[in-house]
Amino acid sequence: MSVSNTAQLAGDLRINQVVRMTKRVLGARFLNDEDFMPEISQEQGRHLANLARRARGDINTPILILGVMPRSGTNFVRDLVSKHPDVAADPGRLYEFPLLHAAGDAAAFTRDFLRYFPRNEEVMGKYDVLAMLAGAWFRELQSQDDRKHILLKCPHVQDLSLARHIFPDAKIILCLRDGRDVVESSLKTFSRFSLTSKNFRQLADEWRLGTEAIMTFDNAGENANADTMIVRYEDVVADTHGNVRKVLSHVGLFEDRFPWDEIDKMPVRGSSRSKVSNDDRWKPEAKSADFNPVKRWASWSDSKKARFDRLAGSALELAGYER
Template sequence: MRKTELPAPVFIVAPMGRSGTNYLKSMLETHPDLYFVDVLEDYLNVGANHLSDYADGVFKMWEAMDGGSYTGLGTVSRDDMLAVIGDALLSLIGGDKDPTRRPLSKSPVAGDWPVGLRLFPDANYLLIIRDPRSIAESFLNVRSAWSLSFTLEHLASSWVQRMRLITQTLADHQDAVRDGRIMTIRYEKLVADPAPVLNGVLERIGLPPFPDGSAPDTNFPVIGSSFGIRTEEGRVDFTPQPKPDDFDPRRRWADWTPDQHKRFNRICGSMMKKWGYEPI
């Protein structure tokens, strides 16, 4: 049984990097009832299937010993065990520092999301979705050591593979979607008109809207753009930067050639349409 009542965490997840998790996180952490945890990206769902296997293994042994009548502090289940582990993980990343506010965390991947829902049964998951063509163009423009091997085909394949898993998870957990435990946020809508998007999210997760006049607007600083200012080493700069007048990250692919569109569409055109992004 869980012995602590930690504030319910708010996790931002995405199908892959360059989806806008930093942008959404930076906006939400300005809300007075949220604070960001101690790690930049938590990755707590990555490999979570191993924790599920662990719980299964322990309970199989218990059930074999006493015929399934283990009670401890009242009847416990595999999900109870996972929730206790989730509390420990949340504490580890600083999610228990302020009992008056809810911890906010983010990861650029959803990972083993179905297990994450069991590890953190009180959490709200905010899934941010961005046009995969803009994601790909952003990755190709990062020009860092870990992106040098990326190709358009590789990025398209990664996105569609992860979106298949996310689509299946949403279909399998419609109760969590209805209850607001899982919310989908369109990056393009967030960029175009942040305040109503953010306040809609806050309402769904049980928090008050931003105080009058304090909600982030379209002039919110640029955070970690691959087309923004670089550090002296040439890396993406994740410190807030003033938004240039011509800054528009919603159509990074506007200058793609017909051949680029054809190559991209061949791999993930149908999944793009499924998620409301019309292939060119």
């Protein structure tokens, strides 16, 4: 990270973030359950959804792809869904849409707003601004193409309990990937010399927390709902056609309009095995004959496998992965 970027990051930090960033830089645990699943009451959820709907107006059903964390396959799922002719991916050139991930910043803005006239707290909730912003932003993005369904993605599920309230009626796809492959890919992809880099323990911890949050939306989970589905990256790789059909059914798109013959010709984007770096890594590259992004962790030493199991083995089991 450059000196100017480091200075900007330090300037943007709020007091409550300083402790977290310090822990992250020191290699300690810096995330907890509340970061992924803040408590939202039913009444609060209904209120936020109503605010978002009024700000959004009548638009086509939006599609959101959220990943358990970076390197979890959101690009692959996005590229697949975006091939449907009724989908407008990355509207407004928003290649990532971390609005949910910025929920804490929206809450901080609300606190600043209330500080100038505290009585406004009688009519404003912690996430009201976030819900109204989400709705208005979706309306603006939809106006760029009123015929298609807008598709946005983000490789994070922090503040996931807010998603169906600030994005009401949107079709949400939650992407899971084996945490060991996520850690392996992350360590190979991102620089270890950045202040914001994460070590093995931090990555495993983040994956566990994100997976536990996602699995509450499973069919038998406490947050299960018709607008949210979970896909496992490995399943999509193994049976791409079958899983694309499930996704299309979930979001309400017609199968017969999908270009099925293009799936096997799809290039690779963002592979940790790519020989290019930085922004060029995310450009399409031809898929090699031996390309296999599944179970790369199998080459780990026994001690490394055991370490991950101690840190996140329970989440592997919860998500249906072998321990």
